[in-house]
Amino acid sequence: MIASKEAPPGVDSTRTATIQRRYNRQASTYDLREALMELMFSRWRRRLWGLVPPGSRVLEVGVGTGKNLRWYPPDVSVTAIDFSPKMLARGVRRARQRQIPVELALMDAQAIACAGGSFDVAVATCVFCSVPDPVLGLEEVRRVLRPGGRLLLLEHVRSGLPVLGRCMDWLNPVSLWLNGVNINRNTVSNVERAGFRLLEVDDLFLDIVKLIVAEKIAEG
Numbered sequence: 001m002i003a004s005k006e007a008p009p010g011v012d013s014t015r016t017a018t019i020q021r022r023y024n025r026q027a028s029t030y031d032l033r034e035a036l037m038e039l040m041f042s043r044w045r046r047r048l049w050g051l052v053p054p055g056s057r058v059l060e061v062g063v064g065t066g067k068n069l070r071w072y073p074p075d076v077s078v079t080a081i082d083f084s085p086k087m088l089a090r091g092v093r094r095a096r097q098r099q100i101p102v103e104l105a106l107m108d109a110q111a112i113a114c115a116g117g118s119f120d121v122a123v124a125t126c127v128f129c130s131v132p133d134p135v136l137g138l139e140e141v142r143r144v145l146r147p148g149g150r151l152l153l154l155e156h157v158r159s160g161l162p163v164l165g166r167c168m169d170w171l172n173p174v175s176l177w178l179n180g181v182n183i184n185r186n187t188v189s190n191v192e193r194a195g196f197r198l199l200e201v202d203d204l205f206l207d208i209v210k211l212i213v214a215e216k217i218a219e220g
């Protein structure tokens with residue numbers, strides 16, 4: 001395991017520590033609690049990982065308990081990070097049990113301890129709803145991708161349907177307090193704000209669960 005780099009000035013360390021604590025608190029019950037949802041999510045995970053080209057250097061952001069491990073293509077090298085020690089410990093255990101070759105690291109997505117351009121692809125599932133500053137996190141992901149590198153996300157977002165969207169806004173403080181999850185983020189626009197070019201946005205469940213494919217535009 002490798003450690004996180006020093007948090008840059010832009011990181012709100014109090015907010016970050018709060019969300020970290022919420023994930024540590026729920027780590028032991030996370031898989032059980034999500035089991036029903038997983039019936040739908042596992043096929044979306046499979047589809048997302050199917051988009052990773054062979055031979056890629058992959059960064060998985062927010063690996064958590066390791067639900068994506070089984071979908072890693074056999075011929076890629078993966079570095080997987082998470083900022084919650086307790087979620088990550090479960091991911092480590094799962095990777096060992098299944099003998100999945102992956103480098104797991106305790107690291108904040110808002111301060112990734114990797115050189116710029118280290119990865120061809122970055123993947124995250126249900127993570128940018130929780131990253132305290134999602135645009136900062138996405139900017140970091142963009143930095144560590146090579147020019148032309150791909151960002152592959154499976155994320156739930158705020159609905160654009162007026163009544164549903166407003167309900168999500170009302171319920172958001174409860175969700176955030178209970179489990180550190182924002183249910184009303186606009187992750188598609190956050191991806192653009194972080195400087196990516198959107199290639200594909202596919203609605204998987206209503207307009208709430210989305211598969212997002214974006215690209216780091218080559219500079220100059």
Ligand SMILES: C[S@@+](CC[C@H](N)C(=O)[O-])C[C@H]1O[C@@H](n2cnc3c(N)ncnc32)[C@H](O)[C@@H]1O
Nearest residue numbers: 023062064067082083084087108109125130131
């Ligand atoms: C809802 S869980 C999803 C876990 C896993 N990706 C999955 O699909 O089951 C969100 C994960 O993102 C991690 N996370 C949230 N913010 C993070 C950050 N700033 N840096 C690294 N990991 C983060 C949490 O610790 C948690 O493990």
